[in-house]
Amino acid sequence: MAREPPTNNTAFSILPIELNQAIACELETDKDILTYRAVCRAxxxxxxxxxxxxxRTQFRKTFDLVEGKTNMELKESYRNRKKQLRRGTGYEFFRGHNTREKDVVEVLKQLIVESFKGPFDVDEHGRPRSLNHKILANFVLNSKMLLNTRRAIRPPRNEPMGINPALAAVKLMCSHFLFELEGAKHNVFAMEESQRIVYMATNSAPLYSGTDMTVVNMEWMLHCFNFFRHHMMNEEAMTLHEVIxxxxxxxxxxxxxxxxxxxxxxxxxxxxxxxxFLDTGEVSKLRRMSPEQVGDAFLCDKNIDEGKVQSLHLDFVEGAPLRWPKIFExxxxxLRNVAEPQLKTQGRSKAKDSDHGPKNLQFTGRGIDLDDDFNAIGWLNPLPAQHGIPGWQRITFMKHFMDDFDQVEQDNLWAYEGVVLPGGRIILGRWWYASDEVDFNNDYNGPFILWAIDEPDMEGELKDEDENGADEA
Known part of the structure; x- marks a missing residue:
């Protein structure tokens, strides 16, 4: 049956257009807006x-507003976003290769990239919070993107086995909101597969690839996050849940x-x-297993099995860089990404306007591990946007200890390489034993996670005026 055309025989017809618009702005759902629009010509x-x-008003009320869009463009964007977010709550998002899931991922990516582009509030803990944050957090809570209800099924014959890296990147960004969801059930399926992957030899699962080694291994990063999320958020794991x-x-x-x-x-x-970490023998055993075999073996992850969480203090170097020992490099x-891309022109060469921005930043760090003070010295390298999302950085640092003569203990060096997620609040990566010559086909390694905090732990925090032994490294 065709919808009846709007009429003039309603009470709204005698109201000023401004009042009718004010009424429309108070409607709670898009369905109510469409129904209201169909009432009459007014x-x-x-x-x-x-x-x-x-x-435009409706868009600004719901999303962070990016300037330069016409009202009609905002209308289409608003309606598409609401449609995709609504549909997306029913998708599984196991691998993200089908068109419908890609459409939702594209909308989520827009919300991530455009966050804080307009006015923002602060939450009850005093932290900045944008409109897009609220939409993203609500989607995480109400969808299956991260809060899965079952293990991933095998893909159709014509679909790749691995996860779409664009979906993995969006999942990693949306994972920021998981730790604030009260009462959420954190089912991390195929945990045994994540354990196998995070202990792989470096050359079997490098964190970076590409001709300039700036393409992030999103699948490894997602396995690393799921590995720690299992331990941090699942009470049944009996590892990190209580301390977190x-x-x-x-x-x-x-x-x-x-x-x-x-x-x-x-x-x-x-x-x-x-x-x-695992014992060296356990690492070798795990690496010999096929993906089908790992489900039959349970290996207890050390350090986190005792609920160990460390504090770390970072200081970024201003002015001249500190001495960077050759053995650390x-x-x-x-420092492998030091050449600024050049744009060839008929005149003088000009630095290409790229995602790289300012070059490598040096930092020092200090913390406590197993009651021992440690020092760190390392670098941040800029990375290009990954799958349309800017702000990724590569982090490397050498964790080391000082002997009684204030010298670096050369037989106790631990190298760290990781990825700083956009926004600079979570770091995921791999450590490895670095005192000896390293064979990256069979290196002794394991995963790590770091997260920024807004409230320093005064009991365990080292004082700012403490000497940093890394300065003399």
Whole structure:
């Protein structure tokens, strides 16, 4: 049956258009707006008049507004986003290769990239919170993107086995919101597969690839996050859940607090984190197993099995860089991305306007591990945008200890390489034993996670005026 055309025989017809528009702005759902628009010509004009200004108001009320869009463009964007977000709550998002899932991922990516582009509030803990944050957090809570209800099924014959890297990147960004969801059930399926992958030899699962080694291994990163999420959020794991649950909201992992930016940028000073390891024999055993075999073996991840969480303090170097020992560079290759891409022209060569921005940043760190003070010295390298999302950085540092003569213990070096997620609030990566010459086909390694905190742990935090032994490394 065709819908009846709008009439003039309603009470809304005698109201000024401004009042009809004010009424429309108070409607809670898009369905109510469409119903209101169909009531009469006056309500239709309230929605469509002024070149669609109502839709700009509606967009700004719901999402962070990016300037330069017409009212009609905002209308189409608004309607598409609401449709995809609504549909997306029913999708599984196991691998993200089908068109419908890609459409939702594209909308989520827009919300991530455009966050903090307009006015923002602060949450109950005093942290900046944009409109897009609220939409993303609500989607995470109500969808199956991260809060899965079953194990991933085998893909159709014509679909790849691995996860779409664009979906993995969006999942990693949406994972920032998981730690604030009260009562959410954190089912991490195929945990045994994540354990197998995070202990792989470096050359079997490098964190970076591409001709310039700036393409992030999103699948490994997602396995690393799921590995720690299982231990941090599942009470049944009996590892990190208790200590994480006792942290204040300002000491738990949290979402980014400013617009995503390109290039390298200093991170916050105060961090918490943890790492996991297996005995060398267990690592070798795990690496010999096929994916089908790992489900039959359970290996207890050390350090996190005792609920160990460390505090870390970072200081970024201003002015002249500190001495960077050759042995540290040989193990970490921290300065491999030093050449600014050049744009060939008929005149003088000009630096290409790229995602790289300012070059490598140096930092020092200090913390406590197993009651021993440790030092760190390392670098941040800028990375190009990954799958349309800017703000990724490569981090490398050498964790080391000082002997009684204030010299670096050369037989106790631990190299760290990781990825700083856009927004600079979570770092995921791999550590490895670096005192000896490293065979990256069979290196002794394991995963780590770090997260920025807004409330320093005064009991375990080292004082700012403490000497940093890394300066003399």
């Amino acid at each position: 309500t239709r004009n309230a929605i469509d008049a002024d070149k669609g200004h109502f839709w 649950s006792e942290l204040s909201p300002r000491q738990k992992p949290s979402s980014w607090q400013e617009p995503l930016r390109k290039g390298s940028y200093p991170l916050g000073k105060h961090w918490k984190g943890t790492y996991s 040989k193990r970490l290759h921290s």
